[in-house]
Amino acid sequence: xxxxxxxxxxxxxxxRAKLATEVAELKAKGIAPGLAVVLVGENPAxxxxxxxxxxxxxEIGIASFAHKIPATITQAELRTLIDQLNGxxxxxxxxxxxxxxxxxxxxxxxxxxxxxxxxxxxGPDALGKLVLDEPGFIACTPxxxxxxxxxxxxxxxxxxxxxxxxxxxVGKPLALLLLxxxxxxxxxHSRTTNLKxxxxxxxxxCAAVGKAKMITGxxxxxxxxxxxxxxxxxAEGKIVxxxxxxxxxxxxxxxxxxxxxxxxxxxxxxxYNTVLAxxxxxxxxxxV
Ligand code: GUN
Numbered sequence: 001x002x003x004x005x006x007x008x009x010x011x012x013x014x015x016r017a018k019l020a021t022e023v024a025e026l027k028a029k030g031i032a033p034g035l036a037v038v039l040v041g042e043n044p045a046x047x048x049x050x051x052x053x054x055x056x057x058x059e060i061g062i063a064s065f066a067h068k069i070p071a072t073i074t075q076a077e078l079r080t081l082i083d084q085l086n087g088x089x090x091x092x093x094x095x096x097x098x099x100x101x102x103x104x105x106x107x108x109x110x111x112x113x114x115x116x117x118x119x120x121x122x123g124p125d126a127l128g129k130l131v132l133d134e135p136g137f138i139a140c141t142p143x144x145x146x147x148x149x150x151x152x153x154x155x156x157x158x159x160x161x162x163x164x165x166x167x168x169x170v171g172k173p174l175a176l177l178l179l180x181x182x183x184x185x186x187x188x189h190s191r192t193t194n195l196k197x198x199x200x201x202x203x204x205x206c207a208a209v210g211k212a213k214m215i216t217g218x219x220x221x222x223x224x225x226x227x228x229x230x231x232x233x234x235a236e237g238k239i240v241x242x243x244x245x246x247x248x249x250x251x252x253x254x255x256x257x258x259x260x261x262x263x264x265x266x267x268x269x270x271x272y273n274t275v276l277a278x279x280x281x282x283x284x285x286x287x288v
Contacts, residue, residue: 003226003252004152008144011151012264016060019271023061026278033278034063035119035270036091038081041071041101045233050097056267062274065091071101078109086114092278093119095270116281119273122169130176137273142174144265145206145227146181152254154225156183160201164188164215164242165208170229174206195219205252207242217247225254229262 023033035057039050050066057064067081078100085094094117100106115125121139129136149156161183165171175185188198190209199205199219205226207215212232220226220243230242241258249255256262 003249003255006148006152006225006227006254006256006261008148008256008261008263008265011148012144012268014151015147015265015268016056016271019268019275020060022275026275026282027061029282031278031282031284032063032090033061033092033275034065034090035093035095035274036065036067036085036088038067038069038078038085038094038096040069040073040078040097040104043099043101046097046099052267053095053270056271057274060271062271063090073104075105075108078104079112082109082112086112086117089281091117092281093117093270093274095120117277119270119277120169121173121273127168127173130173133180137276138177138269139169139173140269140273141170141208141229141262141266142177143269143272144262145174145229146177147269148227148256148261148265149204149225152225154204154254156181156204158182158184159203160184160186161204161206162186162188162199162202163206163208164192164195164199165206165210165229167208170208174208174229178204178206209242211242212240213242213244215243215248217244217251220248220251222251223253224251226252226256227262228256228258231258231263 037050054064085091094113110122118126118137121137126137156178161178163171163175166187166189175187178185188195196219200221202224205224208229210230226248228241228243232240239259
């Protein structure tokens with residue numbers, strides 16, 4: 001049986017349409033959400049992501065302030081820019097596109113972003129709040145994965161969710177969000193010895209490793225929901241996920257495509273966090 005496609009593009013478009021309405025209402029009250037996007041160097045993938053983010057801002061009515069900076073910037077200069085953006089009232093959210101070029105201390109820069117403007121949700125304040133089940137910015141990719149499950153009425157409660165990948169920006173927060181929704185959660189990673197058996201237990205299988213087609217069809221439980229968070233470029237220049245889509249769709253009940261799944265959702269949730277940041281900074285109660 002072929003799986004039902006989880007259409008991330010459509011779910012993202014719905015979220016963006018709602019945000020556009022909300023932004024218009026906020027603007028009528030004198031609140032104009034703004035996002036600063038910092039791109040250092042010339043990484044082609046980063047350039048592409050940043051232009052998608054700027055385009056999304058434009059469509060929703062969020063002001064975007066682009067800072068495209070040569071890779072020769074020093075740590076001190078970049079730090080000064082972050083400080084300026086932290087203090088700029090027109091900037092509600094700050095996004096520093098990763099990875100930063102070699103020689104720059106990524107962690108120090110990310111941690112310098114004011115917690116009130118950390119729309120990526122990568123900083124200690126956001127991640128601490130996630131662990132504590134307190135409202136806060138949720139990292140965009142895992143938040144997007146949860147929104148896709150929600151849109152297709154896939155309730156994690158009581159289900160076994162397996163997250164393959166333990167990164168701070170995707171795997172760990174996604175595991176916590178699934179736990180928050182009452183799933184039984186396993187986090188698998190590169191040192192997991194029996195990955196196939198672990199994956200075969202998953203009612204919800206989330207792949208966030210960054211390795212093309214590493215999740216093969218025989219690792220999918222019949223009827224599972226498969227959320228593919230990988231974005232990999234093959235030698236032929238094709239974009240593929242971490243899951244062997246053609247094989248997996250024969251066993252899964254639901255599956256996200258790559259592209260058209262997690263990618264557009266990440267951008268939609270960044271817009272969501274920026275609107276949230278603007279509301280929070282205007283004293284409007286913060287609920288997620
Ligand atoms: N690089 C790849 N994905 C992301 C993301 O979601 N946020 C940032 N800041 N950099 C990235």
